[in-house]
Amino acid sequence: MGSTIKDIAKDTNLSLATISKYLNGKNILPENKKIIEESIQRLGYIPNKTAQNLRSKKTNTVCILLPIIGDYFWGSLCSIIEEHLRKYNYSTIISSYNASSGDNTSELQFLLSKQVDGVILIPDSNITDDRASFKLPFLLQKAGIPFVCLDQELSGIPGDFVTSDNRAGAYNATRYLLERGHKRLGIIGGNLSSYTMKERLTGFQNACSEYQIPERNLSVYGGAVSSCAEYLRIMMSLPEHPTAVLILGYDLTLSAIMTLSVLNMQIPKDFSLISFDDDEIFSAFNPPITTVVQNMDEIGRQATELLMKRINGNLDSFPERKMIETTFIIRKSVKVLAD
Amino acid sequence: MGSTIKDIAKDTNLSLATISKYLNGKNILPENKKIIEESIQRLGYIPNKTAQNLRSKKTNTVCILLPIIGDYFWGSLCSIIEEHLRKYNYSTIISSYNASSGDNTSELQFLLSKQVDGVILIPDSNITDDRASFKLPFLLQKAGIPFVCLDQELSGIPGDFVTSDNRAGAYNATRYLLERGHKRLGIIGGNLSSYTMKERLTGFQNACSEYQIPERNLSVYGGAVSSCAEYLRIMMSLPEHPTAVLILGYDLTLSAIMTLSVLNMQIPKDFSLISFDDDEIFSAFNPPITTVVQNMDEIGRQATELLMKRINGNLDSFPERKMIETTFIIRKSVKVLAD
DNA sequence: ATACATAAGCGAAACGTTTTGCCTTATAAC
DNA sequence: GTTATAAGGCAAAACGTTTCGCTTATGTAT
Known part of the structure; x- marks a missing residue:
């Protein structure tokens, strides 16, 4: 044929x-x-690429390794990365790994047998927080497979990573609130112990302390989406409740908006709100929601670029930490308070 | 080494x-x-898989071809499919194609040179509605690469496909409304000319005509998310406006809910609503939203199974159309009307 | 005993490329 | 007119497997 x-x-x-x-x-x-x-x-x-690969010992293939299946955010990032890799004449294979297993040897074998040139690792805190030597980052390093990590820094081992500048994003948003006269603030996050969330919290706190907001005027919540509504309800029932809140995540924001509407509190008249993580839908709301948006395309681009560099043997300034700036989109969910 | x-x-x-x-x-x-x-x-x-592939002329690799990058829904489906393929010892590569180009030869060459054993095609109406012989489905067929199509039926050429049973899903949801005494209904969709949307619309209409609802009591809207709010507003200002609406899509539902809250209409007291496409967040709303949910995991499983069958040379009952049942999740967004 | 099937192992060829080292020829330099 | 230099081409080896055809040993039915 x-x-x-x-x-x-x-x-x-x-x-x-x-x-x-x-x-x-x-x-x-x-x-x-x-x-x-x-x-x-x-x-x-x-x-015939298989023949080429065999002979040249190069596959021009990168594997994206993800921990969970079905996650919207990472799933769509996969296709963004594919697009970028394609420009370098690389193709993309995706594979999931077992984050909770103590031994990722089988994943490594897969990569080795497939002869992938590099890996983009979408981490799980189970993997990054641990210095166990049978987990992916260690195995990759030992096997000499270049990889870049997304979203989270590895803690047990040096490695390149690229992430949104969560701290700066939260800092800017918080300042925006403070500059508009808000003096009692809330921050609502998911699992506040994850790297990403910790960074955002830090940004928030830094801005607050710059404006000398006393601790007692700050309200911090970390927990499941399902209980966020309850939390908001309690918070709003306090006599001196926050006048504005920074919400760290798409789902949480949605939930908060719904809750406020049930409580008959209008945004921004009665309450101000900024969302970390945007979605087209937020601009269609009434009022449109002010948001901090992560530049996914840029994350994909930079991760690709960095990985290409490493694959080509360039180890300059290893390990590199690339912080991708977030964009602050001002819409209409924040009120200006008189002093 | x-x-x-x-x-x-x-x-x-x-x-x-x-x-x-x-x-x-x-x-x-x-x-x-x-x-x-x-x-x-x-x-x-x-x-060494590359050597095995070369010699055996089999790569145990399936390519998922998608038209757009960054789409949440399809992106996450990719990782679901990966999971299923993995069980068959297949690995997954993802690649995007140019849906608007009249000639997909380069995509075909990619597949051929990669020696993939099969393809899962995530279609774009640009590709399915056309019988042009340089578009993907034709090329794949000519090249003898087995493929299964997701979500949409091909019109110019016979081919396997698997999709949610959109018609039945919409039908059931609509009946649910009718059984609860609603006599004036609305349906809100995106681009109503797409296969998926047409099916849902048909389901809706079938139920309505079974219940002998006159056409004039039906309100149909297809258009962008951004203008859906406007439409709802107009609709609700009519004297005899619908008492319930079926909304065909996650974003549209969100937008509708926000709009209703701004209009000070309470769900379900003042207005009932069912969403086609679920999200965790809908269950956290107040009230939780009744939804029709697509079984993505099952779509992935069946597509994988069917493709495996074809790859193994089994052409039984080609072309096969697999309709995956949707699930109807009854929550609290629909009111029971007295007659 | 003879013939015959079956099982297990072996060497060599094949898969479709890239790479190596050598050869030829043309071009430039002196 | 000789010699150095470079460019382009070729045959053959290599990449790491699987597969083909053949051999030998073992057991089984005649």
Whole structure:
């Protein structure tokens, strides 16, 4: 069915080596080039990547490793990364790993047998917080497979990573509230012990202490989406409740908005709110919600760039920490308070 | 670095062929089996897939082809499918294609050169509605690469596909409304000309005509999320406006809920609503929203199964149309009307 | 005993490339 | 006119497997 380099060689009366040279962009006579191109066209030749990979020991393939399946955020990031890798002539394979297992050897074997050139690791706190030597980061390092980590810094081992600048994002948003006269603030997050959330919390606190807001005027909540509504209700029933809140996550924001509407509190008239993590839908709300947005495309781009660099053997300034700036989108969910 | 089958052969004093037999589960002497296993352990041998692929002309690889990048729904489906394919010992590569191009030859070449065994095609109406012979489905067929299509039926060419039973899902939800005494209904969708949306609309209409609801009591809207709020507002200002609405999509539902809250209409007291497409967040709302949910995991499973069948040369009942039942989750967004 | 099937093992060829080292020819330098 | 230099081409080896055809040993039915 498919024709091979041999067929082209016969067809053109040239040697295998010459055809291979042509395919790899080496110098050959222009006339031969023309002949080869015609022949390729005529015979419908398509290079066989498996053969190329075997011989050259390079697969031009990167594996994205994710811990959980079905997560919207990471799932869509996969296709963004694919797009970027494609520009470098790399293809993407995705695979999931067992984050809770103490031994990721089987995942490593998979990568090794597939001969992937590099890995983009979407971490799970189970993996990053641990310096156990059978977990993915260690195994990858030992095997000499370059990888870059997304979203979270590894704690037991040095490694490149790229993440949103969560701290700055939260800091800016908080300042925005403070500048508009809010003096009692709340922050609502999911699991506040994760790297990402800790960073955001730090940003929030830094801004507050710059404005000398006393601790007692700050209200911090970390917990499940389902209980966020309850928390908000309690918070709002206090006599001196916050006038504004920074909400760390899409789902939480949605839940908060719904809760406020049930409580008959209007945004921003009765209460101000900023969401960390945007979605198209927030701009369609009434009022549209002011948000901090993570630049997913940029995260994908930078992760790709960094990985390419490492794959090409460039170890400059390892380990690199790339912080991607968030964007602050001012819409209409924050009220300006008179002093 | 990595050891090969040759090393094992030397180490065990057996021939390459025997080692290969062992690796492929053929019969060998139990004593040799033991020796080989020890040797593999000791030398840390890992089979080289690129070599296996080259020789056996089988890659155990499926490519998921998607049209757009960054789509949450499809992105997360990718990792679900990966999970299922993994059970069959297949790995997954993802790649995007140009839906608007008239010629997908380059995509085909990619698949051919990668030697993928099959494709899961996430379609774009640009591709399915067209019988142009340079578009993906035709090319795949011509090249003899088995594929199954998700979500949409191909119109120009027979092909397997698996999709949610959109029609039945909408039908059931609509009946639910009708059974609770609603006599004036609305349906709000995105692009109503897409296959998916048409199916849902049909389900809605079928239920309505069964209950002999006159056309004039039905209100149908298809359009962008951004203008849905406006539409709802107008609709609600009519004297005899619908008492309940079926909303075809997550974003639209969110937008509708917000709009209603701004209009000071309470769900379900003043207005009833069912969402097609669920999200965890809907259960956390107040009231929790009654929804029709697509069984993504099942879609992934069935697509995988069907593709495996085709890859193994089983063409029984081609082309197959698999309709995955939706689940109806009754929560509290629908009011029972007195007659 | 003879013939015959079955099981296990072996060496060598094959899969479709890239790479190596050598050879030829043309070009430039002196 | 000789010699150095470079460019392009070629045959063959290599990459790490699987598979083919053959051999030998073992058991089984005639």
